[in-house]
Amino acid sequence: MEPFMKEKIMKHSITLFESKGFSEASIRDIVNTLGVTKGTFYYYFSSKEELLTQIQLQYIDYMLEEQQRIIEQPDRTWKEKLSGIILMTIQAIEGRGSSARIFFRELLHISGDSLAAIKQKRDRFRLNVQSVIEQGIESGEFRDDLPPEMVAFSVLGACNWCYTWFKKGGSLSDTEVAAVYTEMFLNGINTIGNKC
Amino acid sequence: MEPFMKEKIMKHSITLFESKGFSEASIRDIVNTLGVTKGTFYYYFSSKEELLTQIQLQYIDYMLEEQQRIIEQPDRTWKEKLSGIILMTIQAIEGRGSSARIFFRELLHISGDSLAAIKQKRDRFRLNVQSVIEQGIESGEFRDDLPPEMVAFSVLGACNWCYTWFKKGGSLSDTEVAAVYTEMFLNGINTIGNKC
Amino acid sequence: MEPFMKEKIMKHSITLFESKGFSEASIRDIVNTLGVTKGTFYYYFSSKEELLTQIQLQYIDYMLEEQQRIIEQPDRTWKEKLSGIILMTIQAIEGRGSSARIFFRELLHISGDSLAAIKQKRDRFRLNVQSVIEQGIESGEFRDDLPPEMVAFSVLGACNWCYTWFKKGGSLSDTEVAAVYTEMFLNGINTIGNKC
Amino acid sequence: MEPFMKEKIMKHSITLFESKGFSEASIRDIVNTLGVTKGTFYYYFSSKEELLTQIQLQYIDYMLEEQQRIIEQPDRTWKEKLSGIILMTIQAIEGRGSSARIFFRELLHISGDSLAAIKQKRDRFRLNVQSVIEQGIESGEFRDDLPPEMVAFSVLGACNWCYTWFKKGGSLSDTEVAAVYTEMFLNGINTIGNKC
DNA sequence: GATGAATGAGACTTCATTCAT
DNA sequence: TATGAATGAAGTCTCATTCAT
Missing domain, CATH: 1.10.10.60 (Homeodomain-like)
Known part of the structure; x- marks a missing residue:
C-alpha cells in the first residue's frame, strides 16, 4: 500500500x-x-538492531562516498583535500545531525558481523584522512615531525565533536566553523612572531 | 558491615x-x-538514574578541580596553561577511562534538575578553556583572528574524542598524545615555509 | 484464539x-x-487501575440503566418507584455481589479522569433517588418536612450497606429484605398508636 | 525519649x-x-497488621463503651435509646471520621485471632442495637411486624453510610442529620393521611 | 503487505521485616 | 529506645519478538 x-x-x-x-x-x-x-x-x-545497523550504514556509506569524491578530485593540493573533508564532515552534522548523533552514540547496540562491517568502514574513513596527511607530508605540504595517525585522530575528533554542540541555524554556519577549524589546524593558534 | x-x-x-x-x-x-x-x-x-548522576558528578567535579588547579598556577604562560589542560584531559581518559566514556555517552539518561546541574558544570569546564584562550589573546600569546569559542570547542573536541580510541597501555602514552596535540594546536601542521 | x-x-x-x-x-x-x-x-x-475502572463503570452503568427503566415507568406512583429502586439495589447486591463489593470498597484506587467520571455517575444515581423523593413530596405522597437529600442518603445507605452482610442463599431473600426496608422507610417503626 | x-x-x-x-x-x-x-x-x-488491629480496636472499643452508656441510662424509653445510638454513631463519624473510615474499609487486611476478635465486637455492637429494638417491641413502643434483625441492619446501614459523605463543617451538623434519621426511622416518610 | 493476539523474559522499584548495635 | 544496614520476595509494567491469518 x-x-x-x-x-x-x-x-x-x-x-x-x-x-x-x-x-x-x-x-x-x-x-x-x-x-x-x-x-x-x-x-x-528483522529486528531493532537491524534497523539501527541500516541507519548507521546509510550514514557511513554516504560519508565514504563524499570523502571519496573529494580525495579523487584532480588538481587539488592535499591541503585543499583536507580542508574539503573538514567542511564535508561539519556539513554532514549540519544536514544530517540526527543520523550523525546516532552514529556516534549508539555503536554499542550493534553486534556480530554488522558491528565488524561498520567498524571497518569507520576505520576506512579515518585511514583515508590519515592517508591524505601522509601524502601531504610526502609532497612537502605538511610537517613531517607529527605522527599522521595522531593528526588524523585530532582533526576528526575536533570535527566530529561538533555533533555535541553545533546547532543548525545557530549563530555560526557550517562553512564558517570549517574555515576556522581548517585555519587552526594548518597554522596553529600561536601568534606569527612566536613561530619563526 | x-x-x-x-x-x-x-x-x-x-x-x-x-x-x-x-x-x-x-x-x-x-x-x-x-x-x-x-x-x-x-x-x-533512590534510582538507577541517581546512580548515573552521581557517577557523572564525581567525574566532572574531579575535572573542574584539576582544571582550577592548573589555571590558578602563578608564573605560567597561557600557553602552558592550555597545554596543561590538554594533558590533564587526556590523562583523565587514561586514568578514568570508564567514567569518561560514561560521561560522554550517557548524558541522555539524566533528566530534570540533575541534568541542569551537570550541563552547567560541563559548560563551566568549556568556558574556562575559552577564558584561557581569551586571556592568551590579550597577552599577545595567541592570534586574535580566531574566535575563542571556536578554538575552545575544537581543542576540547580533539581531546575528548580520545575516549573513542585511546587505550591505556597502547603504543602511545597519554603524555605523548598530549604533546603532539599541543604542538599541533599551537603551530599547526603546515610546513614552516608555508607560514612566513 | x-x-x-x-x-x-x-x-x-x-x-x-x-x-x-x-x-x-x-x-x-x-x-x-x-x-x-x-x-x-x-x-x-493498560494498567491494573484501568481494569478496576472498567469493572466499576460496568457496575454503575448497569445500575443507572436499571434505575432509569424504573423511573420512566408510566402509571406508577412515586412510592412504587422508590420501592422499585430499593428492590433493584438489593437485587444487584444479590446478583452481582462481587462487583458491588468492589464498587463500594475500592474507589480509592482510581484516580484522575476515571475517578471524576465514576464519581459523577455515583452522584447521578443518588440524585435520581433524591429527585424521586422530591417529586413524591410535590405529589403529596411523601412528607414535606424531611429534607429530600437526607432521605436519599439514608435510603441508599441502608440498601448499600447490605453488601456487608447479605448472603445469597441465606435465610432471607432479596425480595423479603427489600419489602421490609420499604415498609420501614415508608411508615416507620413506631407503633400505629404512636402516630395518629 | x-x-x-x-x-x-x-x-x-x-x-x-x-x-x-x-x-x-x-x-x-x-x-x-x-x-x-x-x-x-x-x-x-510487631507488624503493620498489628497497627491496623489496634486502630480498629480503639475505635470499636470506644463505640461499645458509648453504646453501653446509652443503653444503661435509666428512665429512658427504648425510642430514646435508639435515638441516642443513632446520634452517637453519627457523632463518631464527625469526630473520628478517619478512624471510622478505616474501620469500615480496611477489615480485609486483618486476619487470624485479631480478625475474629474484631468481628465479634462489631457483631456485639449490632446485636445491642437489635436488642434495643426487641425490647422496644416488647414494651409496645415499636411495631412487632418487622424483623428486629432487619431493622438493626437498616438503621446501622443508614448511619454508617454517613462515612461516605458526611463532612465535618458542611452545611449540616451531626445533630441535625441524626434528628432527621431518627424521625424517618420512627415515623416513615409517608404523609400522615396515608398511614391511618 | 499488514494485522492482532499472545508470549515470556526481564526491567525497575517498593515493601514489610529482621537484627546487630 | 532507637538506628542503620540489609534482605528477599513480590509488585507493576514494558519490551522485542513470533505467528497464524
Missing part, C-alpha cells in the same frame, strides 16, 4: 533514536508515530 | 555501564557482581 | 478483587488463574 | 491510612512523616 514504508520507518526512527536514545525508543514508539502496527515493522526489519 | 558499600556499588557500576551501556546494564547485573541484593542497591541509591 | 479473553479477565478479576482486595490481588494472581501470561493482560488493559 | 511515640505513630497512621488506604500507605510513609526510622516503628508494633 504505502510504497515507501521502509523509508518512512527509517526516517521516524532516526528522529526517535536521536531524541530518546536507541534503548529507550521502543518499537511501539516507532509504529505509533506512523500509525501502523508492529507487524508492519517486522515485515521490513 | 561492609563500610564502603556505596563506593563498591559505584565502582562496579562504572565498569558495567562502560561495557554494556547504561540502559543495558541492569540493577541485577550490578548487585549480582557484588553478591548483594537489589534492596541493598536501593538503600544507597 | 480465545474470543472473549477480555471478558474472562474481567470476570476472574472481579472474583479475586472481592476476596483479596484490589491491592492484594496481583496481576500474577489474575493471569495464573486463567493460564495466560502477563503480557496478555497488558494487551487488553 | 519521646514519651508518647506509640500514640504519635497511631495518630499519623490513621491520617495516612484514611487518605491513601492501608495497603498503599507504607511504613516508610508513616515514619518519614514523624522523622523517625523503621526500627522505631517495629519497636512499638
